[in-house]
Amino acid sequence: MSLALYCLTQAHAELAQEQAQRLGAIFVAGWPEQPLAGREQNQHRRQLFAGLQTRITEANDGNSQADHTDSAESVLIYDEHGLALQTLEKPLPGPVRVDFADASLQRRIANGHGAGEAVARACGLRKGATPRVLDATAGLGRDSWILASLGAQVEMVERVPLVHALLADGLRRAQQSAQLAGTAERLILHADDAQSVLRAKLLLPPEARPEVVYLDPMFPHREKSAKVKKDMWAFRHVVGSDEDADALLALARAVATKRVVVKRPRIAPDLNGDEPHQRMLGQSSRFDLYTPRALS
Ligand SMILES: C[S@@+](CC[C@H](N)C(=O)[O-])C[C@H]1O[C@@H](n2cnc3c(N)ncnc32)[C@H](O)[C@@H]1O
Numbered sequence: 001m002s003l004a005l006y007c008l009t010q011a012h013a014e015l016a017q018e019q020a021q022r023l024g025a026i027f028v029a030g031w032p033e034q035p036l037a038g039r040e041q042n043q044h045r046r047q048l049f050a051g052l053q054t055r056i057t058e059a060n061d062g063n064s065q066a067d068h069t070d071s072a073e074s075v076l077i078y079d080e081h082g083l084a085l086q087t088l089e090k091p092l093p094g095p096v097r098v099d100f101a102d103a104s105l106q107r108r109i110a111n112g113h114g115a116g117e118a119v120a121r122a123c124g125l126r127k128g129a130t131p132r133v134l135d136a137t138a139g140l141g142r143d144s145w146i147l148a149s150l151g152a153q154v155e156m157v158e159r160v161p162l163v164h165a166l167l168a169d170g171l172r173r174a175q176q177s178a179q180l181a182g183t184a185e186r187l188i189l190h191a192d193d194a195q196s197v198l199r200a201k202l203l204l205p206p207e208a209r210p211e212v213v214y215l216d217p218m219f220p221h222r223e224k225s226a227k228v229k230k231d232m233w234a235f236r237h238v239v240g241s242d243e244d245a246d247a248l249l250a251l252a253r254a255v256a257t258k259r260v261v262v263k264r265p266r267i268a269p270d271l272n273g274d275e276p277h278q279r280m281l282g283q284s285s286r287f288d289l290y291t292p293r294a295l296s
Pocket of ligand 1: 136137139141142143158159192195218242245248
């Protein structure tokens with residue numbers, strides 16, 4: 001079944017229609033008859049989504065064979081803040097969108113001892129060193145943004161068209177913001193599979209290759225854990241669990257001229273069963289560092 005894209009502001013209909021076409025989504029004009037703001041606008045949206053929730057529940061009830069415990073029923077929305085993925089669960093979770101001005105991301109960058117520093121240290125950004133980084137599993141681009149905000153040139157690769165669209169939309173808005181444009185200039189985004197991008201990089205001379213390849217594939221999560229916020233559950237549902245992630249490591253080590261950094265849940269087995277030369281442990285996740293190694 002095709003995803004629907006609800007455009008919530010008439011002023012953005014053209015951009016929203018382009019997005020829907022690119023993603024093969026059904027375009028729906030979901031704006032109110034009169035432009036609304038503030039509380040009235042929120043009420044209009046809640047009513048619209050409540051109607052959709054009811055239709056989805058009825059459709060699911062009519063199909064008792066299906067196991068919906070795992071499913072996150074979602075629509076795309078397009079509004080004055082750009083493109084977002086909205087899960088239609090009760091209570092309604094916040095939409096998932098790429099917003100590089102987001103306060104929690106800004107805090108990660110400003111906080112010298114936080115997670116932002118950990119990814120930067122793992123990638124070797126210190127004492128003014130700003131390596132060329134290839135983020136082969138870009139997702140919603142937060143790690144890439146942190147690295148770029150600290151001065152690194154980052155190429156991002158994302159293969160899931162919907163996630164790529166969310167990221168491209170966030171990047172477009174950042175390019176238009178006086179506060180964010182400087183960092184956005186250091187980011188390039190590819191819509192591709194990282195394996196083919198890495199194979200193409202292998203043909204380049206070392207000085208043209210990334211110094212660091214960063215890998216943060218999705219880790220398989222079996223159940224709908226309470227720890228996973230409802231909005232991120234929709235993201236997981238769209239992406240899946242990157243079962244082919246092991247294959248990226250050998251290629252990444254052949255391409256990177258300085259190191260490969262792999263982000264894993266703290267207790268997860270090593271990617272591809274390969275032991276790293278260094279581990280940086282965090283509270284719930286860790287960074288595994290690998291030296292470059294030619295393909296055997
Ligand atoms: C856990 S998310 C990455 C989150 C990201 N580090 C961030 O800060 O937002 C993993 C992403 O990598 C993408 N991905 C996994 N394997 C890939 C591959 N071989 N090529 C391109 N993208 C890939 C998935 O589609 C998913 O969006």
